[in-house]
Amino acid sequence: MKSGQSIILRVRGLQTWYGHVKALRDVDLSVERGQIACVLGANGAGKSTLLNTIAGVVDPRAGTIDFEGREIQCLAPDTVSRSGVVLVPEGRQLFSFLSVEENLRMGAFARGSDKSVQDDLDRVYDWFPRLLERRGQQAGLMSGGEQQMVAIGRGYMSRPKLLLLDEPSLGLSPRFTKEIFAIVKRIRDETRTAILVVEQNAAIAIAASDHVFVLELGRVVASGSAAEMRARDDIQTFYLGASAPAHATAAEPHQAPQAHWY
Ligand SMILES: Nc1ncnc2c1ncn2[C@@H]1O[C@H](COP(=O)(O)OP(=O)(O)O)[C@@H](O)[C@H]1O
C-alpha cells in the first residue's frame, strides 16, 4: 500500500481565529488508519481549537481538512460526525441526569436499534467493566475518571472511523489516566479505529501513540514517530521532565512543562 492511501485525515494550512486572536497558525498534520496520533501542548496552545475545528464545531478561516479523500472543513458538526469523525470533548459533557447506559446508547442514537448496537455496548462494558457494574447509575454522580470512561464509550458507540479525544486525562488520578490510555490502545488494536488525542500529559500520551505532534501557540513546532520524539533531547527536557541536556541553549523559546499529576 502506498503511504498516501493509509492516511485517513490530512489537515493543511489550518487557521482558526477568535475575533482578532489567531488560535491556529497554519497547522499541518495527518493521521494514519489504525494509528494513534497525539498532539502535545501546554494550556492555551490551541489543542481544543484544533479538535473543535476538525469536528466542525468551530469554522476555520483558511486551510483544508481532508477526511478519507473528501474536504470536510465546510460541513456542519452533525454531518462531520455522521461521516465518521467523532469528538469526545474536553470536560466530557455527559447528560448528567441520564444513566450510564442511557448516555452510552445516546452515542448510537443515529444508528437505530439493530443488533450491532447491543454488540458495541457489550464491547464498551468489556473495556470498562466498572461501567457495567454502574450501568443504572446517574452519570453525573460518577467520579471524573468514570465519567471519562462513559464519554469515550459514548464516542465509540457512534462507530467512529476517527475518534478525537480532548484531554482524556484532565482532572484524573494517575491510575485512572493509565487505565484510560490502556483502553484507548485496545480500541485501536481491536477495532482499527484511528485516534487523534490531544494531551498535556506528555509521558503517558507518547507511550500510547504511534505519532506525535507538538503544538505551541497555535503552531506545530515538532513532529515524528513516538520513538523518534521520545529520543529527542528537547522533547525529553521540555515535555518529559528530564534535566536539560548539556548542549541546550538558553535562547530556546520553549516553556518548561507544568507538572501534570493531579
Ligand atoms: N471561545 C473563545 N474565544 C476567544 N478565545 C478563545 C476561545 N477559545 C479559546 N480561545 C483562545 O485560543 C487559544 C487556544 O485555546 P484552546 O484551543 O482552548 O487551547 P488548549 O486546548 O490547548 O488549552 C487560547 O489563547 C485561548 O485563550
Ligand SMILES: [Mg+2]
Ligand atoms: Mg483544551
